[in-house]
Amino acid sequence: MDERNHGKLSQGLERLSKAHVDPEELLDPDTVPIKNRGGEWIMPDCPSCTERCCLHPEPDSGILLSLQDVAHLVDSGHADLIVGTYTFKRNKRGKILDEIDEMPRLAKQDNGDCHFYESTTGRCHGYGVRPTICRRFPYEVSYKKKSGKAFTRFIGWSQCPTLENGEEHQESIRQMARDAVVDENVSFEDAVLLGEHVEALRQAGFGAYLPPPSECPAVPEPVATDAE
Ligand code: SF4
Numbered sequence: 001m002d003e004r005n006h007g008k009l010s011q012g013l014e015r016l017s018k019a020h021v022d023p024e025e026l027l028d029p030d031t032v033p034i035k036n037r038g039g040e041w042i043m044p045d046c047p048s049c050t051e052r053c054c055l056h057p058e059p060d061s062g063i064l065l066s067l068q069d070v071a072h073l074v075d076s077g078h079a080d081l082i083v084g085t086y087t088f089k090r091n092k093r094g095k096i097l098d099e100i101d102e103m104p105r106l107a108k109q110d111n112g113d114c115h116f117y118e119s120t121t122g123r124c125h126g127y128g129v130r131p132t133i134c135r136r137f138p139y140e141v142s143y144k145k146k147s148g149k150a151f152t153r154f155i156g157w158s159q160c161p162t163l164e165n166g167e168e169h170q171e172s173i174r175q176m177a178r179d180a181v182v183d184e185n186v187s188f189e190d191a192v193l194l195g196e197h198v199e200a201l202r203q204a205g206f207g208a209y210l211p212p213p214s215e216c217p218a219v220p221e222p223v224a225t226d227a228e
């Protein structure tokens with residue numbers, strides 16, 4: 001179920017992405033194969049889970065939001081659930097780098113549970129607008145050591161109990177794997193747009209989620225051509 005609105009901010013982001021991100025660098029969610037050990041279909045057993053990924057008791061933990069998540073939350077009327085801004089790393093001399101340091105997070109309840117987590121039912125009541133990372137977890141993209149080819153897999157370190165009869169859930173597993181690829185692409189797009197086009201993002205309406213220009217990476221000077 002996808003109830004995320006694709007409104008003004010999402011459309012602005014899409015335009016920037018088309019202008020600045022090379023599509024050749026993005027993975028195709030429909031062709032990246034799923035490769036679990038032994039060829040197994042591994043499905044998390046969320047109803048019987050006690051280590052729920054929706055609980056974040058540590059103050060610095062929580063669901064990190066991509067630019068696309070921010071845009072969808074704003075467009076879906078949930079701007080109030082976006083906490084914090086993107087920030088950039090600095091080198092030892094204090095120069096601002098084009099690498100993302102902090103990211104905005106999804107709001108939490110006082111006890112650390114995700115804002116959307118309903119403890120009495122153990123369910124997400126924002127399921128239709130949940131961020132991409134929630135859609136793909138516990139699947140991720142990995143790369144083969146020799147060829148560098150991408151594949152998706154169940155995350156080995158996850159605390160998830162799993163269902164015995166995973167094969168019956170092939171369609172849900174395929175969707176999580178596709179969302180893992182989407183999440184990988186979104187991370188790449190964020191690195192390009194935040195690292196190299198932060199002022200264009202500000203103009204597109206992301207200003208509330210960005211630091212002031214003095215704390216953003218310098219925009220590279222356009223390269224002069226012979227004709228100029
Ligand atoms: S995805 Fe894993 S950790 Fe999260 S609720 Fe389901 S089983 Fe638990």
Ligand code: SF4
Pocket residue numbers: 053054055063114115116117118123124125126127130131134
């Ligand atoms: S948005 Fe939903 S799935 Fe994601 S952490 Fe919150 S409650 Fe869990």
